[in-house]
Every structure is written in C-alpha cells, then in structure tokens.
Amino acid sequence: MSTPREPSLIPGVLIIAGGRGVLLEGPSGAGKSDAAVALLDRGHTLVADDAVRLHRDGDRLLGGCPEDGRGLLHLRDLGVIEVTRLYPGAFRPWAEIGLCLRLQPEPGASEAEGLLQGRRDDRWLLGIRLPRITLTDSAQRPLAPLIEAAAGQPDRPAEPAGTASRGTG
DSSP states (O other), X not given: OOOOOXXXXXXXXXXXXXXXXXXXXOSTTSSHHHHHHHHHHTTOEEEESSEEEXXXXXXXXXXXXXXXXXXEEEEXXXXXXXXXXXXXXXXXXXXXXXXXXXXXXXXXXXXXXXXXXXXXXXXXXXXXXXXXXXXXXXXXXXXXXXXXXHHHSOOOOSSSXXXXXXXXX
16 A cells, blocks of 8 residues: 555645644635635645645655645636735645545534534545545635634544545545
C-alpha cells in the first residue's frame, strides 16, 4: 500500500486549521471558498482553492496547489484575491491532509443518530483513508467555527471495523 502513485488533481479547498490539513469538498456554491476566507480572517492558512493536487508519501496524503493558483482565492462576486496581500503569512504550498469535510448546501436528513453522532464516513484518496464529516445546510450555518471544531476533534471510527468500503468517494 505504500507504493507511490502519480499525483492527481481533485476539486476542493485545502486549508490548515488548528495545525491540521482539512480538505473541503462539495458542489459549486456550497461555500468552500467563503469558508476559507472566514478561516483566513480567524488566523488559519490556505493551501489551495478550487483544485487540490494530491500526492501520497508512504502512509501520508499530501495536498498542494497547482502552480497557477498559488496564493489565490476565488470568491463569488469578488473574483480572484491574492491571499498573501490580504493575509500576510497565511499561505503554505502544501499540507498533510488529516480530515475531509463535505459541505452540503441542503439540509440533511434528521435521523436522531445523525444528529447525535454526526454524519461521519470515510473518504479514500490514493489508497489512504481520511475521516470525513458532512456539514449539512452549509449555506445557512457559520462554517468557520464548525470547521475549527471539526479540525480539533480526535478521529472517531466512522463505522464498525471492517465495514468501510475502499472506493474513491
């Protein structure tokens, strides 16, 4: 499993929140870039916006920004902003990814277990398992503090051992 693979490019935003690389995924308009700028304003760091280049290093999953997007953040209605001008020191070229958050703009199902335990599963990228949490109704919620809370949480198993599939998403 530790054989290096070719890097791949996926849609998403990669930030460092609380020292942890957090991959934000979700459909266009889910609030990924807006969440990133809110986190920058709270002192966190941007790695990549819109596209994340993945690379496996042993058992670690590294994410970085394609060369033409380094230090740039694409915000709806504002266009492209230079992160390093607005937030000096708030850009890093790569980070180890430790968590995936899927932003879902529609309210999620309201099953009691999901409300109490969270909406957790696994995200497999380049053969590495990442814990994934789905944040529902993302357009109506304060994403920055929710992402900070998720990044600060210890990993919990998403499912009983042996039941997670090894798909790509």
